[in-house]
Amino acid sequence: MSLWEYANPVKFMRLTDRLWPWAMGLAVVTLVPGLIWGFFATPDAENFGSSVKVIYVHVPAAMMAINIWVMMLIASLVWLVRRHHVSALAAKAAAPIGLVMTLIALVTGAIWGEPMWGTWWAWDPRLTSFLILFLFYLGYLALWAAIDDPDTAADLTGVLCLVGSVFALLSRYAVNFWNQGLHQGATLSLDKEEHIANVYWFPLLLCLAGFVFLFLVLLLARTRTEIRLRRLRALEHRERMQ
């Protein structure tokens, strides 16, 4: 029994039918307490004020924005190499979620930036990189929307995702080169936990997990819808043939 078995839509539908409520449950039990803990039960930071609490949305959203693109890249590769329809549809289903996550990261960043730096927007490398990522999501979604034939659309968006990933990464370094920024680098990133006090760290961790499960819930629901849409198209076609 290999993992590729689940690339079969029938098996995928059956599995996710059972999996989905669990993912939903996990998302609720991590995200709800995480956000409540973060918003209401943590002290204000002495040099950040209460605006620091936006990190419980900002950081997980920013993390997911990048990881969803990586997930789309992997799904596109699987589609291009092994031609599994579920993989292409999962990439399609993930893109709008990624777009919204990027938007959330940008908006919460602006809301946080105003009291912190006194400006809603700065052409800082990190902010700029997210704006560029947003543009890549937009292009990817626009290409999906523009093409009628689903397999053609899957192929072309897959190729775009591949080339886009290289250039998104390249843009990240180009932007760094272009402007050294004011966004604090290490304090809030996942691997540098020593910079952040435990009292903020634990609820943040819970929120990070919550966003991962939330993404899973949305992804599964959207992928299932996409599979059903494809199935519907096929059935309509069959009706026309007879």
Added chain:
Amino acid sequence: MIALLIRDLRIAIRAGGGFGLGLAFFLIVVTLVPFGVGARTELLRAIAPGILWLGALLACLLSLDRVFALDHEDGSLDLLATAPIPLEAVVAIKALAHWITTGLPLVLAAPLFGLLLQLEPRGYPWLVCALLAGTPALSVLGSFGAALTVGLKRGGLLLSLLVLPLYIPTLIFGADVVRRGAQGLDVTTPLLVLAAITLASVALVPFASAAAIRVNLR
């Protein structure tokens, strides 16, 4: 393959506007900028590198949707896809033809436009250098976007949305070469990175473009 290049250039010359249109557009952009931002010499001098690169980028974008669309409409693309030349080479040649008809004239005319924007005299050689090193990447990446959208009726706007984000690294390093050159600073790093981006794009992107065209012909 040379036959293909000659054919594309011949069509560009005969159809009119192949060479001239991009340049005219570039001229208009450069003319409009002082109306928008004011004609103060030091301000224009400061933004000249960026405006010149933006103008080149947009002029290049203008003619992209024709790279494959015309061949797709008249059936030539089907025939080229079944011809003994690999489709990757066809794509690369067509990108080269696009560069010769739009990129090269921009490179040659850029110093004139630099004059209009009060570019520092010592920046001129670097302006030509940067455009020479960067514009081939614009044509190759643009032809990738054109390959993705070749089958679409209203592909023009989508093409810009797909291609412009890919131009970001080239724009950043290209404009930086000119800016540093104009200020008399060392340009080695951005110029080398710019050349590297162009070389890698020219070497690899035609494969992606050819794959996209094969999908679109299906």
Added chain:
Amino acid sequence: MSLLHIHDLCVARGGMAILQNLCVTLDRGQAIVLRGPNGIGKTTLLRTIAGLQPGHGGTIKLPAEGVAYAGHADGLKPSLSVLENLQFWASVYGGRSIEAALDQMNLADLQHRTAQTLSAGQKRRLGLARLMVTGRALWVMDEPTVSLDTRSVALFAQIVRQHLAAGGAAVMATHIDLGLPEAHVLDLTDLRARARGGFTPGDPLAGDYF
């Protein structure tokens, strides 16, 4: 010595099977005329044979670089002359002489006119002259006689016959009688994909999971 061998091919358009169980063997010197109502999949089948789109299941065997395809459009550039258009395709396909093709398709007098000044029938003749300069054995033609007058149709039939005599073969979709009695007629109506309800073989979406 078969030039084209198709076995149990399934042809799909827009991801849906339209023709199935297609078996064709074509020897040198033979021609096949495809018949069938609009939308049956003649163009799709021809494009699949030409390698422009993949078949679904089954096999297509033909010599590498053996196909010359002529679709609905002639692949002509309006701003180039007849001579330049033909010369271009000749050099793309390996630099054969174009005089014979110009003469036989009755285009010699038009050779310096630009393609945009030609009538539809003249363009078509130029498109067919292109087949002759490819030097390829298997001609795959989609409605080759559209907009040709009676005399040009006869001319075309003669050229196809000459191609067959020289060891070539041809597959074409056409509705009119070419005066090629030796060509086999293949009616695609019976090959319409019904059994699998329009799904291509191996399509995972064909399973029942509701």
